[in-house]
Amino acid sequence: MKAFVLGASILALAIPLSVAAQDKAPEPPLWAFPVTQPVGPPSKVVDQKLPGSSVKLSEEALKDRTTAVDWFPKAHPAMPPAVKGGRSDVFACGYCHLPNGNGRAENADLAGMPLAYLTQQLADFRSGARTLMDSHFGPAGNMIITAGQTSEADGVEAFKYFSKLPYVSHVKVVETADVPKTTPNGFLYEFNKGGQREPLGQRIIEGPDDFERFEMRDPRMTFTAYVPVGAIARGKALAKGDGSARPACEGCHGVGLRGGIVGPPIAGRFPTGAFRQFYAFKIGSRNGPGAAFMKPIVANLSERDMIDLAAYVGSLPSSAQKAKPSRPN
Template sequence: MRLAVAGVVALLGVAAGGVVSGVLAQSASPAPGPAAAPPNPEWAYPANPPVAEFDATVEHTLPGSSRKYTQAQVENDFTPPDWFPEDHPPMPVVVATGRAPAVKACSKCHVTNGAGHPESSDIAGMSEAYIIRQMTDFKEGRRKGARAGSMFPIAKAVSDEELREAARYYAALPRVAWTRVVETDTVPKTELRVGGMRFPVANGGTEPIGNRIIELPEAPERAHLRDSRMGFVANVPVGSVKRGEALVKGEGGLTPACATCHGQDLKGIGEVPYLTGRSPMYVFRQLNDIKIGTRAGPSAELMQPVVAKLSQDDMLAISAYLATLPR
């Protein structure tokens, strides 16, 4: 429209010696563009710190496990730990060790139980079709959010058979209790370590939570070893759970009720994923990525009108409430 008006002004202005009506001149002034989206909040999009050298001599143990791993083995993309093999069915090679150099072991980030960490994704019990579709979206560039970069080379390099094996493995896993939600005004001061996982700063004191979700390991020393039996505490602002419940139920008119597509219990229907008991930081990130367009594809397009009117605070509240629901 602005270019069209500018063209009319140019034609009339030159032909009439530059005399243009006040209305037309006003119309020719730059029209305000759409409001810029707020920047991605740092708490939801943790940046990976520089890769460090990890000790390859000291072997670590965990209570209840007979296995031992050095920190170098724990952090190696092709030798992630399997502390409790009795907790899960046999893992396919692509899940257990991957295939060097590009196909990292799935269990490195999603863990042997599929629950993942806040910087990755909870995929235990997802349908095979959903997992395969998301990997296809990564491969074809439809999922390209700020935390999605590590998936691109894996999705491009993994074979169809490896993908089916991984999807079948994770789809068959039961969902374990993994995220505990706490409403609070203050949280420990934190720092990011390898992989973008957040840990409390030793003797760092506390700080206001503000409008953030801060997820921390239940047992930091065990999370550092990627323990598959210890989950996370999701600290959320006071009042966010109640507000999120109202939004999830469609109250207030900002968004339709989530149950419309995700089922009355919000545990998914077919390829529509479950929403309950997930990392609220991860859920927020997906809602935000869909809203700003960095997560695309057919399923994301269905969600775009759902998130169109939601602010970041709204999405935080929705994510906090969903995390309180039974898995």
């Protein structure tokens, strides 16, 4: 209960942070910020197990954002204090980004990101160089508050941990004209059961393949991102650059976008996450030293260009994968 009260006050505190970003046009589209209240795990999961895990967790433990939910303690090294949690007034990094650093579509995957990049991002959140890009987006507001409560030293310990974990992409990018009907839930989309579909239009609709397991914070959860037909090929062409103002993405993000000297590895990461970051650079809510490289890149990209690039980036195998495993649609 305590964690929820804390969460509500954090959300309220976070809203004024967005003012600076909102003063500037263009506004990011609302579909990229599914507006909802955070939801808890369904009560029927109390003391139930995940497939393959011998851990049992109470509903209370699943809801407690000050402690990482750890279904598979042997599947990763020991977590440093900030990741594992334990302070009654601070959220645990591992609660949102998960103990394996695989993250979720409404936050970010930190596994396999370079130590220096992650450390700089935390500094940017703490200094206000990275602000909230949309006042509806509670998780990012909570990230900013948590960053303010985390010392640089604790951040470095957390990032030494996350940067060494392999990042295995767990999102499947599917091109389609229509999508299963969805309900915005937990700041992403829940795919409704029942087979009804609706036109996708110019959007990316991303959500977990099993919402209950998602809410149980299953670190092995897979996601699907539905993107417009032709988006991946168009994104691939855009990624080659335009020969002048917009250099090729690989020039900085490395071969296969698996990380370069300047740019972090982005291959296989969440398409809605990439899309939101393009907007953050565009509207100036992401303003740290590294953002100077991305601002000219996004300056002349349309919303559709950003959808296509995000689809392409997400469709690539990550650095810990040779190819993306195929899963049924």
